[in-house]
Every structure is written in C-alpha cells, then in structure tokens.
Amino acid sequence: MNVFRGLKQFFWQDKGFLVGAVLGLAAATALGLVYPRLIGVLIDDMIVPGKYEGLVGLALLAVGIVIIKASCQYVHGFCGGRLGNRVAYRLRNACYEKLQVLPFSFYDSARTGDLMSRLTADIEGIRNFIGFGFAQLLNTAFLVIFGFAMMGTIDWPLMLMTLALIPVLSFIAIRFELNIHPVFRSIRASVGRLTVSVQENIMGVRTVKSFASEKHEMKKFEKGNADYRDNYLALADVWAKYFPVIEFVANLSVALLLLVGGIRVIHHSLSLGDLVALNGMLGMIVAPLWQLGFQINNYTQSKAAGERLMELLNKPVSIRNPEHPLVLNDGDVQGHVKFHDVSFRYPNHEELPSALLGFDLDAPAGSVIGLLGGTGSGKSTVVQLLLRAYDVGEGAITLDGVDIRHLELESLRRQAAIVFQESFLFSTTIRENIAYGRSEATDEEIVEAAKLAQAHDFIMELPLGYETIVGERGMGLSGGQKQRIAIARALLLKPKILILDDSTSALDMETEHVIQQSLRKVMAGRTTFVIAHRISSLRHADEIVVLDRGHVIQRGKHEQLVRQPGLYRETYRTQYADRPDEWEPAGERRVSG
Ligand SMILES: Nc1ncnc2c1ncn2[C@@H]1O[C@H](COP(=O)(O)OP(=O)(O)OP(=O)(O)O)[C@@H](O)[C@H]1O
Numbered sequence: 042m043n044v045f046r047g048l049k050q051f052f053w054q055d056k057g058f059l060v061g062a063v064l065g066l067a068a069a070t071a072l073g074l075v076y077p078r079l080i081g082v083l084i085d086d087m088i089v090p091g092k093y094e095g096l097v098g099l100a101l102l103a104v105g106i107v108i109i110k111a112s113c114q115y116v117h118g119f120c121g122g123r124l125g126n127r128v129a130y131r132l133r134n135a136c137y138e139k140l141q142v143l144p145f146s147f148y149d150s151a152r153t154g155d156l157m158s159r160l161t162a163d164i165e166g167i168r169n170f171i172g173f174g175f176a177q178l179l180n181t182a183f184l185v186i187f188g189f190a191m192m193g194t195i196d197w198p199l200m201l202m203t204l205a206l207i208p209v210l211s212f213i214a215i216r217f218e219l220n221i222h223p224v225f226r227s228i229r230a231s232v233g234r235l236t237v238s239v240q241e242n243i244m245g246v247r248t249v250k251s252f253a254s255e256k257h258e259m260k261k262f263e264k265g266n267a268d269y270r271d272n273y274l275a276l277a278d279v280w281a282k283y284f285p286v287i288e289f290v291a292n293l294s295v296a297l298l299l300l301v302g303g304i305r306v307i308h309h310s311l312s313l314g315d316l317v318a319l320n321g322m323l324g325m326i327v328a329p330l331w332q333l334g335f336q337i338n339n340y341t342q343s344k345a346a347g348e349r350l351m352e353l354l355n356k357p358v359s360i361r362n363p364e365h366p367l368v369l370n371d372g373d374v375q376g377h378v379k380f381h382d383v384s385f386r387y388p389n390h391e392e393l394p395s396a397l398l399g400f401d402l403d404a405p406a407g408s409v410i411g412l413l414g415g416t417g418s419g420k421s422t423v424v425q426l427l428l429r430a431y432d433v434g435e436g437a438i439t440l441d442g443v444d445i446r447h448l449e450l451e452s453l454r455r456q457a458a459i460v461f462q463e464s465f466l467f468s469t470t471i472r473e474n475i476a477y478g479r480s481e482a483t484d485e486e487i488v489e490a491a492k493l494a495q496a497h498d499f500i501m502e503l504p505l506g507y508e509t510i511v512g513e514r515g516m517g518l519s520g521g522q523k524q525r526i527a528i529a530r531a532l533l534l535k536p537k538i539l540i541l542d543d544s545t546s547a548l549d550m551e552t553e554h555v556i557q558q559s560l561r562k563v564m565a566g567r568t569t570f571v572i573a574h575r576i577s578s579l580r581h582a583d584e585i586v587v588l589d590r591g592h593v594i595q596r597g598k599h600e601q602l603v604r605q606p607g608l609y610r611e612t613y614r615t616q617y618a619d620r621p622d623e624w625e626p627a628g629e630r631r632v633s634g
Pocket residue numbers: 149387390396414415416417418419420421422423
C-alpha cells in the first residue's frame with residue numbers, strides 16, 4: 042500500500058467521492074443480498090402454505106429494493122468516475138510539471154517512449170483502480186461480511202461450515218498476488234521498451250530508410266515484441282494455474298451447503314426456503330470471490346503503474362532555485378559574464394575525463410566571444426554551464442558579478458537566448474514558432490526579427506507565409522530555413538546574452554555573412570557567444586577561445602591568433618586554402634618563401 046500512500050496527495054482531497062463510491066457499492070451489494078431472503082420468504086411463507094395474499098406486497102418490495110439499489114449503483118458510478126478522472130488529471134499535470142523541472146542530466150538518459158507510456162497507460166491504470174477497482178475490492182470484503190452475517194441469521198452452523206473455506210481462498214488469492222505482481226512489472230517495462238522502439242523508429246525514419254535498415258529495425262522490434270508476448274504468456278501461465286484452484290475452492294462451499302443443507306431439509310431441521318435463501322446468498326458471495334483474482338490483478342497492475350509514476354515524481358531535481366534566490370530585473374542586467382577557474386564533468390559519466398578543466402573567461406557586457414575547437418572539445422559545455430543546464434564541478438560562473446547559482450533560474454535563463462545547431466520547430470505556424478518565447482510580440486516585431494535572421498523573404502514565398510504550419514521537426518523546410526527561423530526566435534527575445542551554438546552551420550557562406558552583418562547591429566550592447574567551426578563566423582569576435590579536450594589552448598583576437606602557430610592558424614589555413622593572400626601575413630610569406 043506504500044504506493045497508494047505516496048499517491049494519497051492526489052486522491053485524498055476527493056475523499057468524499059471515495060467514500061461515495063465505496064458506500065454506494067456497499068449499499069447496492071447489501072440490498073442485493075436481500076433478494077435470496079425474499080425468495081426464502083416466498084417459498085416458506087407463501088408457496089408451501091399456499092397463502093397468496095402477501096405476493097403483491099413482496100413483489101412491490103422487490104421493485105422498491107431494485108430502485109434503491111439502482112440509485113446506489115448510480116452514486117457508485119458517479120463518484121467513482123469523478124474520483125478516477127480527477128486523480129488522473131492531477132497526476133498527469135504533476136508528471137508534466139515534473140518533466141518541466143527535471144534537469145538536463147535526466148533527459149540525457151531518459152527515453153521518450155518510456156515517459157509517454159508512464160503519462161498515458163500508467164495513469165490510466167491508476168484511474169481505473171482508484172475510481173472503481175478499489176471500491177470493488179472493498180466491496181468483496183463487505184460482501185463476505187454482510188453475506189455471512191445474513192447467512193448467520195438464517196442458520197449459523199451452515200454459515201460457519203461454508204465460512205471455513207474462506208481462509209483457504211484468501212491464502213490462494215494472496216499467493217496469486219505475489220506471483221502475478223512481478224509479471225505485471227515486467228509487462229509494464231516491456232510496454233515502455235516497445236513504445237520507445239516505435240517512437241525512435243518514427244523519429245529516425247529518414248536515417249532508417251537511408252541506411253536501408255528496415256530489416257534491422259524489424260528484427261529489433263520483433264525482439265521487443267517477443268519479449269512483450271512472453272511476458273503475457275507468463276501472465277497467462279499464472280492465471281491458468283490459479284484460476285481453476287480459486288474456482289474449485291469457491292464452488293466447494295456451494296457443494297458442501299447443498300449436501301449438508303439438503304440432508305437437513307429432508308430431516309426437517311431446515312426449511313426449503315432457508316436452504317434456497319442460503320444457496321442464493323452463498324452464490325452472491327462466491328461470484329465476486331471468484332473475481333477476486335481479477336480484482337487482485339487490477340490492484341497489482343495499478344500498483345506497478347503507481348510505482349513507475351512515483352519513481353518519476355520522486356526523481357531528485359539537482360538544479361533548483363536557491364533558498365533565497367536573487368531575481369534579476371531584466372532592465373538592470375548588463376550581461377557581464379565571467380567564468381572563474383571552472384571545471385566540469387558530466388553527471389553519471391564520472392569515468393570520462395572532465396569536459397572542461399580550469400576554464401577562465403571574462404566576457405564584458407556587449408562583447409562577442411568566439412569558441413573554436415574540435416568536436417567534443419567542450420564548446421557547448423561552456424554555454425550549457427552558463428545557462429545552468431548543469432552546475433559547475435569546481436569554480437564559479439558569474440553574471441554581473443553574481444554567482445549564477447544564487448540567481449533565480451527562470452530569471453537567469455530569461456536573459457539568454459540560444460540557437461542550437463539542430464533547430465527544433467513546434468508543429469504550429471511559423472509565426473508562433475518565432476514568437477515562442479514572447480507570445481505577446483506584435484506582427485511588426487516578428488517580421489523585424491525574421492528580416493534580421495534573413496528568414497522573411499523565404500517565408501513570404503510560402504503560400505501561407507507566416508501562417509504556414511511546420512511539422513514536428515519543421516518538415517518541408519530546409520536545414521538552413523529552420524535555422525533562420527530559430528535565429529529569428531532568439532532575436533525576438535532581445536536577450537542580454539545571445540548564444541549561437543553552431544547555429545549557422547546549415548547556411549551557405551553568403552547567407553551567414555548577411556546574418557552576421559544584421560547580428561552585429563542587433564547585438565550591440567548584448568553579450569554574444571558564437572560557437573562555430575568556420576573562422577568566418579568568429580573572426581570579428583572580441584575574444585576567440587580555442588579549446589581542446591576541455592583545455593583552453595589559445596585565446597586572443599583573430600589578428601593575433603592567425604599570427605601564432607597553433608590550431609587556430611591551422612584551421613584558418615585549411616578553410617582559406619584557396620585564398621592564401623588573405624591568410625599569409627606578408628612577413629611570414631617572405632620567410633617561408
Ligand atoms: N550530455 C552529456 N553527457 C555526457 N557527456 C557529454 C554530454 N554532452 C557532452 N559530453 C561530453 O563532453 C565533452 C565535451 O562535449 P561538448 O558537447 O561540449 O563538445 P563540443 O566542443 O561542443 O563538440 P561539437 O563541436 O561536436 O558540438 C565530450 O567529450 C562529450 O562526449
């Protein structure tokens with residue numbers, strides 16, 4: 042029950058509905074038990090003595106009971122429905138909210154399909170159990186208590202005899218639960234794996250098809266599918282083993298009652314009406330007991346679902362606001378960024394060398410910093426740390442002299458806009474994509490940002506212009522067009538800090554050049570970090586930092602760096618190989634010549 046204790050915060054505020062659902066069902070059950078009693082009365086007091094006067098009254102009583110019972114069932118359905126759906130609603134919101142605050146390190150290893158199945162199938166399991174399953178399980182207990190109490194009022198020795206089999210039945214039911222629970226856990230996990238494989242296949246369909254890997258993907262899926270099937274087969278085995286045993290024991294009590302009760306009716310120590318009533322009541326008790334397996338099944342399924350939800354909800358949030366956060370006032374921020382001897386290793390990858398080691402940087406407000414280096418050298422890590430996607434291992438990062446760990450996260454991230462190499466566009470209009478961070482932006486502002494990002498012209502060529510709906514990943518747009526929309530989105534924010542993480546890589550040199558010209562205008566007075574592989578993107582930076590395996594190996598302005606032997610000059614020479622006049626300083630040419 043620990044899981045349900047953990048989930049209490051989601052259903053306890055609706056305890057009225059919980060009580061209504063349970064009491065409604067319990068009352069309907071108790072009223073149902075009156076029927077066998079009425080039949081007993083009909084046989085013993087009317088049919089056997091041949092008295093018909095009370096017959097209409099008895100029938101009317103039965104109708105009255107039916108009406109009250111139906112009303113109780115309505116209360117059960119109404120309350121159960123409200124309860125289950127409200128709980129599911131709150132859980133869905135809580136999980137989604139949790140997904141918003143979980144740190145980047147969580148998403149480094151999270152699988153989308155698995156998360157999707159938690160937010161859908163698992164919540165559905167909880168909705169069913171808390172809304173209805175729980176009341177039904179309790180109802181079974183009520184039925185046993187009420188039923189045997191009523192049987193006791195008719196004939197207590199016969200009641201005790203049939204009651205003796207209940208502990209046996211309960212023992213089997215508990216064993217059943219212990220056996221079936223692990224199977225359900227594996228089923229849930231295999232559903233998650235299967236969803237992941239379908240989702241990745243769809244997301245990566247271009248890669249799959251271009252590598253002609255359909256067969257390989259099919260094999261992978263078949264493996265997951267076989268695992269899913271085997272889990273269900275294991276479930277069927279447990280069911281097949283326990284079901285007949287539960288049914289046999291449950292019906293054994295009926296057989297015992299018929300045998301002993303029959304003998305007693307023959308010997309006139311029990312009336313026929315009482316035997317019929319007892320048999321009816323026992324049948325009503327045995328029927329849900331027979332379903333006990335199903336109810337336990339339902340319980341274990343939702344327990345497994347609850348465990349997976351609680352696991353998500355209890356995930357620690359490593360990057361959070363400090364106790365007394367400093368909220369930045371947007372108008373007062375200068376944008377002076379400093380890295381003080383920063384070292385960092387990615388969490389959960391302690392075995393790998395540091396992604397950044399003893400990194401120092403002073404980026405005065407309004408400066409342009411270029412970051413250059415081979416792949417995996419730590420360039421993106423620098424900006425991830427600045428946005429507090431991760432916390433530094435050693436050292437500190439300050440914004441206008443304040444350690445960013447002391448700032449309110451949201452207000453810190455609001456100061457910066459980042460454009461990634463892979464631009465993510467939401468499945469909505471181009472207008473909404475550009476206005477993503479500022480939904481209140483005017484049309485003029487959106488067009489202005491698009492113009493600066495060199496996106497306006499191609500947008501206007503689309504039949505629906507800014508109203509064009511782009512797909513989940515900007516289907517139908519080229520990589521360069523997507524990047525330009527992403528740049529417009531960042532520019533619209535007019536951030537104090539602009540980060541371009543290889544964000545012009547998909548653009549041709551000419552477009553990149555034009556964008557840079559516009560950027561220089563827009564970014565005056567704002568601090569800019571440019572990560573690029575192309576020297577042309579960095580050459581105008583106030584400081585260029587060259588990284589290699591997390592270490593700074595060179596730093597300075599373009600003019601200085603091209604004069605020094607090192608990675609920067611190597612890169613420059615390679616990229617400008619066809620224009621030696623532009624790169625070879627005159628003095629050097631003389632020496633080499
Ligand atoms: N989320 C992550 N989890 C674990 N290790 C990571 C993660 N991101 C990057 N790394 C590792 O940290 C190091 C620096 O990576 P980073 O992304 O900063 O390099 P980069 O210079 O931006 O590379 P590129 O130019 O290829 O984008 C690399 O060794 C990389 O494998």
